[in-house]
Amino acid sequence: MVVLREGMCPGLDEALVRDLRAADIKTVEDVVSSDIEELAQRCSVSYKALFAIRRVLLAQHTAFPVSGADLYEELLSSTAILSTGNPSLDKLLDSGLYTGEITELSGGPGSGKSQVCFGVAVHISYQLKQSVIFLDTTGGLTASRLLQMLQAETSSTEEQASIGGGSVKAVIVDSVSAVISPLLGGKQNEGMSLMIQVAGVLKTLAKDFNVAALVTNHVTRSGSGEVQPGLGVSWSPIPRTRILLERVERAAPASHSSLRSATLIKSSRQPCYRKEEFDLQWWSCSKEASAGKRKLDETDS
Amino acid sequence: MQRPVSSLSLSPGVKMKLVNAGFQFTADLLHLKPLQLSKETSLTQQEALEVLQAVRREEGGGGGGGGGGGGAGAPPSLTALELLQKEEEMRSIVTFSSRLDAALGGGLPVGKTTEICGAPGVGKTQLCLQLAVDVQVPQCFGGLGGQAVYVDTEGSFLLQRVVDIAAAAVHHCSLLVEDDEQRVAMETFTVETILSNIFLVRCHDYVELLAEVHLLPDFLSEHPRVRLLAIDSVAFPFRLHFDDLSQRTRLLNGLAQRLIAMATGHGIAVAMTNQMTTRLSGGQSQLVPALGESWGHAPTIRLLLHWAGSRRMAAIFKSPDHRGATVQYQITSEGFRDVDQSEQPPSKRPRTQTVESSGSQRDASC
Numbered sequence: 001m002v003v004l005r006e007g008m009c010p011g012l013d014e015a016l017v018r019d020l021r022a023a024d025i026k027t028v029e030d031v032v033s034s035d036i037e038e039l040a041q042r043c044s045v046s047y048k049a050l051f052a053i054r055r056v057l058l059a060q061h062t063a064f065p066v067s068g069a070d071l072y073e074e075l076l077s078s079t080a081i082l083s084t085g086n087p088s089l090d091k092l093l094d095s096g097l098y099t100g101e102i103t104e105l106s107g108g109p110g111s112g113k114s115q116v117c118f119g120v121a122v123h124i125s126y127q128l129k130q131s132v133i134f135l136d137t138t139g140g141l142t143a144s145r146l147l148q149m150l151q152a153e154t155s156s157t158e159e160q161a162s163i164g165g166g167s168v169k170a171v172i173v174d175s176v177s178a179v180i181s182p183l184l185g186g187k188q189n190e191g192m193s194l195m196i197q198v199a200g201v202l203k204t205l206a207k208d209f210n211v212a213a214l215v216t217n218h219v220t221r222s223g224s225g226e227v228q229p230g231l232g233v234s235w236s237p238i239p240r241t242r243i244l245l246e247r248v249e250r251a252a253p254a255s256h257s258s259l260r261s262a263t264l265i266k267s268s269r270q271p272c273y274r275k276e277e278f279d280l281q282w283w284s285c286s287k288e289a290s291a292g293k294r295k296l297d298e299t300d301s
Numbered sequence: 302m303q304r305p306v307s308s309l310s311l312s313p314g315v316k317m318k319l320v321n322a323g324f325q326f327t328a329d330l331l332h333l334k335p336l337q338l339s340k341e342t343s344l345t346q347q348e349a350l351e352v353l354q355a356v357r358r359e360e361g362g363g364g365g366g367g368g369g370g371g372g373a374g375a376p377p378s379l380t381a382l383e384l385l386q387k388e389e390e391m392r393s394i395v396t397f398s399s400r401l402d403a404a405l406g407g408g409l410p411v412g413k414t415t416e417i418c419g420a421p422g423v424g425k426t427q428l429c430l431q432l433a434v435d436v437q438v439p440q441c442f443g444g445l446g447g448q449a450v451y452v453d454t455e456g457s458f459l460l461q462r463v464v465d466i467a468a469a470a471v472h473h474c475s476l477l478v479e480d481d482e483q484r485v486a487m488e489t490f491t492v493e494t495i496l497s498n499i500f501l502v503r504c505h506d507y508v509e510l511l512a513e514v515h516l517l518p519d520f521l522s523e524h525p526r527v528r529l530l531a532i533d534s535v536a537f538p539f540r541l542h543f544d545d546l547s548q549r550t551r552l553l554n555g556l557a558q559r560l561i562a563m564a565t566g567h568g569i570a571v572a573m574t575n576q577m578t579t580r581l582s583g584g585q586s587q588l589v590p591a592l593g594e595s596w597g598h599a600p601t602i603r604l605l606l607h608w609a610g611s612r613r614m615a616a617i618f619k620s621p622d623h624r625g626a627t628v629q630y631q632i633t634s635e636g637f638r639d640v641d642q643s644e645q646p647p648s649k650r651p652r653t654q655t656v657e658s659s660g661s662q663r664d665a666s667c
Binding site for chain 1: 555
């Protein structure tokens, strides 16, 4: 519903807006959907002027159809695929994060969602030389960890310092559920609309600016006890691709393993429910440079 | 991109009236006077004035801030390099157990929320009391020289124990005095000043806890020297008589976000203790931290204190910054300390002995 204002189109001056308001025509929809002849009589305005105004308003506010071929050409020229830096994840994602789409990572606490986001951010900014916008809602973003990961990729400080420039190619939100889930449920009726607004803004951002959007989500248990991504059924159509991260429980459950498994649970390009395992320590699988977190002498066990 | 009216921070009724009158974007509201707005949307004059103020604030912030700043609602953005410089200035709170400090990269980090979970008697309250004393260690000794706010929900804050820990800390620091600056600092670092720098709040149920967390930002602005908020425990008020579990999850998530906002906004470390509960999965039972799966996402760092036979172990279960590690510690009459195999520290022998027997009982039952 767009309010009528003077200057919106030639011929729509203040006097005319006032007359229309007096006749209870306040928005563009009212103008377009009412009978022009009757309106011209009621407001004592010329039929021709009103008709011209209606045509201009319609032209300004309609959506134009685009042919499929043009859309395809545009998609081919503008979409980029950003590799995440981790070969196993790239295999699941059909070679990486696609711009213009939202990809979701969900997982329980400690499953490695933030680590994957850091790895992707460092890879995109170092290897692909593009900028990344990182929105952190959990307080888990530590620049020293990013520096650690960067130092694993290159040991020369000149290269580290020369990173930068390039346009923004990725927007990473960690996590979207931390701020939205307190608003959902109960007697609150705003939460759902805010969640869908956020989704709409992210999608428009991704499409208009050709960026890849990566969001993280928490998990909940379904009625049968299975782990599923959070934020409910209303959120599930929003991301184009969804990945579930889990810890890998090996023989010694007390040990702190850095192995994680990723399962593709929704994709429009690949068959689902494929699992890939990867090690959080070696992000780009360069085993010479130990990309692991601080090495400790294990005192016991 | 135009900013929709529904994203402004106004009450839902006001937003609905605005949308019904046809105002979708804030750009539509810019050129209106309050009287006009209230006539068109049937809002009261007061509400119309608030709406216009909110709109002007957003526009003014967005226009003036440029690339670095944002509107009144959005926080300013930093580059990773700026964040790194800010982090290097922030120190951590030492726990006096050097192995745990090494695992945590210096100690409990400031500006993050840490959860300490463990079975009863393993030492969660002791660690919180130790932290409340350690945060006050003067800066010339490597500490933060700050104050602490201690929120007690279980009634486990024992003053005599704090006096013991404080006396041990003062003694420890006085042995390290090397130069004049440290000598001067030691004059202000006594048991009395330590006790006077701990602000104790006693909450009896979850409503009081939530109210206290609501009021804390103002308190923190008035007392800028506070560097630690310890909540012992978060689980206790939320596990009593709570029938509606989804409401509990919502309240906890909201609480977590407010704590994170306080930690990053005021530069304090938040330490919370949590209890353990049993989870049955596929016929097997497992001890997991209480308060549910979604609470696991709330703290940034999770420390799990558990028994291994008769030994107390601290494990870093979840942290974006540190590798998972397990260290052994002990509780002595001086507080939270390392286990030192070479010398015999004056440990509380009776406690470890009784605990040994109950520890093995625990092993049998879990």
